[in-house]
Amino acid sequence: MQIPRIGAAEAWRDAARGFLQQNIPPEALIWGGAETAPDLFGGGSVRGAARQVSVPRSFLALAGSVVWHTDPARFARLYAFLWRLRDTPHLMTDRGDPDLATLRRMEKNVHRCQHKMKAFVRFREIGDPKAARRSFAAWFEPTHHTVEPTAQFFARRFGDMDWRIYTPGISVLCEGGRLRFLKDCPRPDLPEDASEQLWVTYFQNIFNPARLKVKAMTSEMPKKYWKNMPEAAAIPELIAAAPARARAMAQAAPTLPPARVKQAQAQQARFASSWTQDSAALVAEVNSCTRCPLHCAATQAVHGAGPPDARLMVVGEQPGDLEDLQGLPFVGPAGQLFDAVAREVGLARDAVYVTNAVKHFKYRARGRRRIHQSPDRSEIAACAPWLEEEIRHVSPRLILALGATAAFALTGSAAPLAQRRGRVERRADGVAVLITYHPSYLLRVQDKDKEAAAQARAAFRGDLAQAWERVQPRQLAPRGSPTYTRPQRQPELRTPKL
């Protein structure tokens, strides 16, 4: 069976399908490519379909590459393997099979050759640079028959120009987006191209003489390609001069800085970054806080947010992943849940000051994710001055502590949360603290236990309602209000702010 040099992939596939349908075993066939003389069976046409054959898609992809290999036995090898594949379709996934291993190796050779062709073809301009469609041409010597399968790549890439790639075997011309393949074109005499000099200059200067690794270069850019690459001529000299250049750099005595340094630094000092937002003293201090090691790993300190005269202050644990990235508190999943429940109970979110007990995100990096870690006592203590400063500044009527960390930071007591939730405790400075769950707890139980989740949410909701109610300016409170009855021992509250 004779396979043509142009269009070999389709020709082989059609022929192989025909033979397989007629049940012709590999031993009865002699495959001929361009390299072999026509054989006795040459040109034999394939007769009509005898039986339907189905072939794994992965084999078609494999064959589509292997047909371009220079090995004269490639067609026969493919057919022999296809023959085996009829009875054992899973053979394609058996990477230990010697026949498949050979085909895969050939496929890899072709892919590599295609890849090197995409990389190492060097065009020269052959037409008028001012023309509407510029024209370029290259001479290239591929190892395998890779021009045809690679031509589409160049067509996709150089859509707005005409180009030709001449090789000793098949050449390809692309004019107006249409591809033409030609056999055995002579090597053309391509005109000089001024850009080549610039390219060689670039190649010489991007090379770092202090890191000579010639083997790493030649394994990826084998010498067989060098003769058609303009930059390759510079390589021997670059290698030869490298050790001396590296030595010279090391031995050169440090020079005195040029005179413009002062001027440049003055200029640098004048620049105000558009990232620096707030210049409030507290914010600046927290930003540069290094009282515990958390600042090293976090993106930024996350400050409290809300009106400075808020009656209700909500304190969470610490910023999470999103808070850390955005620099804003309560924007992550837990913050969103807080907002949702707040809406349900009519709590005006923008009238509340929200902040965290710890201002930097503590986490453990695990693969592509950051796993939240609760801050320990030393970190909470290190951050306490900032929280105290915020409380002093805002002086809220009530602080809502979300979760154990906030409760500990605000009251100094690490007693279990379960018994304290829903109750008001009093700080040494007299400010009342209502303790509730952290919304992330609600998120955690959500998937585990439906009933517990509903209970926790109801409790949380009740606590938020209670907190909101407590900070409302005292008017004539309607007695026996259905939503909220005042607890027995109401803590002394300071004069309500208006």
Added chain:
Amino acid sequence: MVQYSTQQKLAILSDAAKYDASCASSGSTKRDSRAGKSLGSNEGSGICHAYAPDGRCISLLKILMTNFCIYDCTYCVNRVSSNVARARFSVDEVVKLTIDFYRRNYIEGLFLSSGVIRSPDATMSDMVQIARKLRKEENFRGYIHLKTIPDAAPELIAEAGLLADRLSINVELPTDAAVARHAPEKDPAQIRKAMADVRLRKQEARERSFTGKRPPRFAPAGQSTQMIVGADGSNDATILGQSTRLYSGYKLKRVYYSAFSPIPDSSAKLPLISPPLQREHRLYQADWLLRFYGFDLAEITSVTPDGNLDLEIDPKLAWALQHRGLFPLDVNRASREMLLRVPGFGTKTVGRILSTRRHRAVRYEDIARMGGSMKKARAFVTAGGWSPGALTDSADLRARFAPPPEQLSLL
């Protein structure tokens, strides 16, 4: 000031750009110019168009817009106090060079960095203008990598991300203290904020609006960064700790490790050494183990008492030699997670073992055909027809892999 030709400028500004390790052009959106109205394509995988004798791939035209800089970072060739030749490209020169090189198939696109001139905003805005001109006027669909100036205004970064395939911001050194010492004008917290900003913008651009319309992709090939290795005293545990934080926090595509390399006209504060290339290589290996092989940071860095990687053998082998109790593994039974821990097995080999053993038992010679490096792996696995016997626990196992001790020179 001297007037340089384009060629002279190119020499100066590519020489100044060589210390940026990244030259990747992969992982962006697929696009082409088949329609005939534009130039360029991107097909997912990157292409290295040439290799320099330093073994590094040349995929992009990697240049500085200018090497004038008002910063004074001791490790940098372009610091204000250095006396190297200075030059500046105009916007049009960079655009023309990029297009001319691209049409001749020299490059995949442009990697543009710059010294900071006038102000970070002014510099960034010139860089964005180059990218805009390439995309909008030249209809360039190739790859663009913009080095972001961390202090530049967020609007500029927003536009840069819509024009470029990749953005990068260098963290420069592994610790904040080292940055403060060697790059006094740079603010590590600001660098992290800028990276967080890029991550958030990228995330936002993925979310459909209520009409179901997708916003334009933001930096589709992601963001990357570079850390200089060997300029400060940080050990490998510190360096890798920093990279895991960067990967997890800002979803970086890559952290590049750049062995501190001698520069012309170096600073007196930072004596020159020959670049620790082997250390750089081991860091990349460890980086891969952390990202693709399920290793934990502590597992890799606890191998030596000083928190540095073993320079003589690769980090996976070093780990395996310390955990011989887990080996030999039966390749026909072991889990994917454990197979990934066998020295000499890569992710592809493991995938092939798993797919083959669904149908039949895997034999020793099969694994070699699947791409496993049996020289390393043989001591750690059993397979059909192979058992390492006492090899796994033999005292000289390490010596089989480590390079032979070198005779010290008398001179």
